[in-house]
Amino acid sequence: MLILSATRFTGMLGAWRGRGPAYADLADRTRLLILDGRLPIGARLPAERELSTRLQLSRTTVSAAYARLRDAGYLQSLRGSGSIVCIPGARQDTAPAAVPGTLDLSKAALPAAPQLAEAAAAALGQLPEMLAEPGYDPVGLPALRGAIAERYGARGLPTEPGQIMVTIGAQHAVALLSRVLLQRGDTALVESPTYPHGADAIRAAGGRIVPVAVTPRDGWDFEGLEQAFRRARPAMAYMMPDFHNPTGAVMEPSLRAGLLALAARTGTVVVADETMAELDIDSPGPVTPLAVHGPAVLVGSLGKTVWGGLRIGWIRAEPDLIARLVQARFANDLGTPVLEQLVALQVLSRYDEILAGRRELLRAGRDRLEGLLAAALPDWDVPRVAGGLTTWVNIGRPVSSPLTLAARSRGLLLAAGPVFGSDGVFERFLRLPISYGAPETTRAVEVLASAWSAMGESPAPPSYQPAVV
Ligand SMILES: Cc1ncc(COP(=O)(O)O)c(C=O)c1O
Known part of the structure; x- marks a missing residue:
């Protein structure tokens, strides 16, 4: 079992404070870490007292966050074993890919080659x-x-x-x-x-x-x-x-x-x-x-x-x-x-024939994504990639995790920037695949634009230093 110290867990949380009450923000960020796979099922979260000290929050706030996670089925608190991460089996929102109509862009992949x-x-x-x-x-x-x-x-x-x-x-x-x-x-x-x-x-x-x-x-x-x-x-x-x-x-x-x-x-x-x-x-x-x-x-x-x-x-x-x-x-x-x-x-x-087809799809996918993002989210910095399946978009504010959660609730799954780093870095980034067709990419950008505008102009939480050696 992975036992998380308060220090390690705080690192994973990154800049978790949003505009809501602290207990709700803390619960939301923890839920995202679980849904992303960054917090494995069966991991033990730090004790409430230890975490409240580390986060400089009241014990009541941490208790309320844990209670919220428990109620939603993401934590099991067992006497003597602490608070254990779990996934609520029967609830629809725990199996996002299975929710009808959910678009999963958390995977950068192409459909099978026609050959x-x-x-x-x-x-x-x-x-x-x-x-x-x-x-x-x-x-x-x-x-x-x-x-x-x-x-x-x-x-x-x-x-x-x-x-x-x-x-x-x-x-x-x-x-x-x-x-x-x-x-x-x-x-x-x-x-x-x-x-x-x-x-x-x-x-x-x-x-x-x-x-x-x-x-x-x-x-x-x-x-x-x-x-x-x-x-x-x-x-x-x-x-x-x-x-x-x-x-x-x-x-x-x-x-x-x-x-x-x-x-x-x-x-x-x-x-x-x-x-x-x-x-x-x-x-x-x-x-x-x-x-x-x-x-x-x-x-x-x-x-x-x-x-x-x-x-x-x-x-x-x-x-x-x-x-x-x-x-x-x-x-x-x-x-x-x-x-x-x-x-x-x-x-x-x-x-060679297969690769030629893939390159054509990816070229079209890249150009499409670039065009749609430039129109809908012109402030985002979208680097032009010369190959591969993804681009690494700088969204300008360290809010990749809450944005990903907001997109999820609108039926779009994405991998938040911190999935690709450790200790909460890359909150300013979002990995977007260039491998999807026009209907999926169009819908994804629409959802992103709507989630982005719903997030408003809340003051940005403190940003992070990029990982350095
Ligand atoms: C960089 C990189 N290496 C390895 C893999 C895994 O590839 P495979 O499906 O061949 O196991 C992936 C899949 O996403 C990848 O992106």
């Missing part, structure tokens, strides 16, 4: 050839490893099939790498903001996160990177150089070489999550993998380019690391499903 059904049918036709074998495949079908290696070659990075391990999506790859590369207590460099489940995987492996700043317009803070490497001597650096999630930033070529040189000095393994790298919208040619510039472990996936339901990802690493990863894998799973791998092989034989 997928045909690819799956062809793969099914190939399955009988495999059925004489036991079917447990911890490293990947030779043909699929070969096809992935060949693709790296075409993108400027000669690769042997022995350098490829097929995984159950990129998430699995990041989790497995974290388990193998990190010892409990090791530091891991992670961008801030970052893809939250990547950070989750690192924490679950016992890694201590050292953040380095990334912004949509200025990219990576090289000085911050240098300092972080020097001070923390991280065992691993988890980076997204191409179409960073959530900002869409792209790392400058000179910075790539600089990053790998820093890592070489401290013996840090750089893990580049290139899940989005081939979703470029404006590049004239293929985006080159980070390992073109020096030693780096690469993670790829078909989850974002083809379909999230196709659970195929991979790791590109030197064969000795691949061997360690395969050994480590058995504690959690016994291999990647063979049928999915056959589908992936089919998909890769038409990958």
Whole structure:
């Protein structure tokens, strides 16, 4: 069970004070943290007395907030166990995606590529050839490893099939790498903001996160990177150089070489999550993998380019690391499903055509979102992204969480800025996907505009320093 100290919980709350009574604001922010998944089910909140001291509120205020959460089914108070986070099972508002008509833009994803059904049918036709074998495949079908290696070659990075391990999506790859590369207590460099489940995987492996700043317009803070490497001597650096999630930033070529040189000095393994790298919208040619510039472990996936339901990802690493990863894998799973791998092989034989279609959708989605936001919310700063699935919008006031709650009550789910940071940072930001069609994007912007104007011009709560090393 996660036991939250008052200090940690206060950090997660961020600037929670709004215009309402303190107890209601505190309950609302806690509810959002639960709904966002930032506060896991089963976590124990700090005792009322401890929290009231930390927040400099009266005990009655904190009690009233907890009571409100209990009444709404988000807290269970058990004698001797404290206040435990839960989700009210039968209530409609606890399963937002299931509420009829709710639009879920908390996920940045495309619907399946139209070629997928045909690819799956062809793969099914190939399955009988495999059925004489036991079917447990911890490293990947030779043909699929070969096809992935060949693709790296075409993108400027000669690769042997022995350098490829097929995984159950990129998430699995990041989790497995974290388990193998990190010892409990090791530091891991992670961008801030970052893809939250990547950070989750690192924490679950016992890694201590050292953040380095990334912004949509200025990219990576090289000085911050240098300092972080020097001070923390991280065992691993988890980076997204191409179409960073959530900002869409792209790392400058000179910075790539600089990053790998820093890592070489401290013996840090750089893990580049290139899940989005081939979703470029404006590049004239293929985006080159980070390992073109020096030693780096690469993670790829078909989850974002083809379909999230196709659970195929991979790791590109030197064969000795691949061997360690395969050994480590058995504690959690016994291999990647063979049928999915056959589908992936089919998909890769038409990958250029599939990617061309995806790029067209994303280009249209980006231009549409930019146009709608410029008209409805002209004060928001919407950076133009050159690829990936999201843009990181600066809404100008540190109210991303309350805005997300207001949108939710109007039937729109979004991921608030702080989901991508820690300790309540990024309240001025909202991640918006560019991957949705015209009806969804139009409706989303309408809801946002209405939620924004309903929030009025309340005095902004105190803002935060961006995470710095
Ligand atoms: C940066 C990044 N890495 C990894 C993943 C997980 O990908 P997969 O579906 O292949 O597990 C995601 C999904 O959102 C992502 O955004």
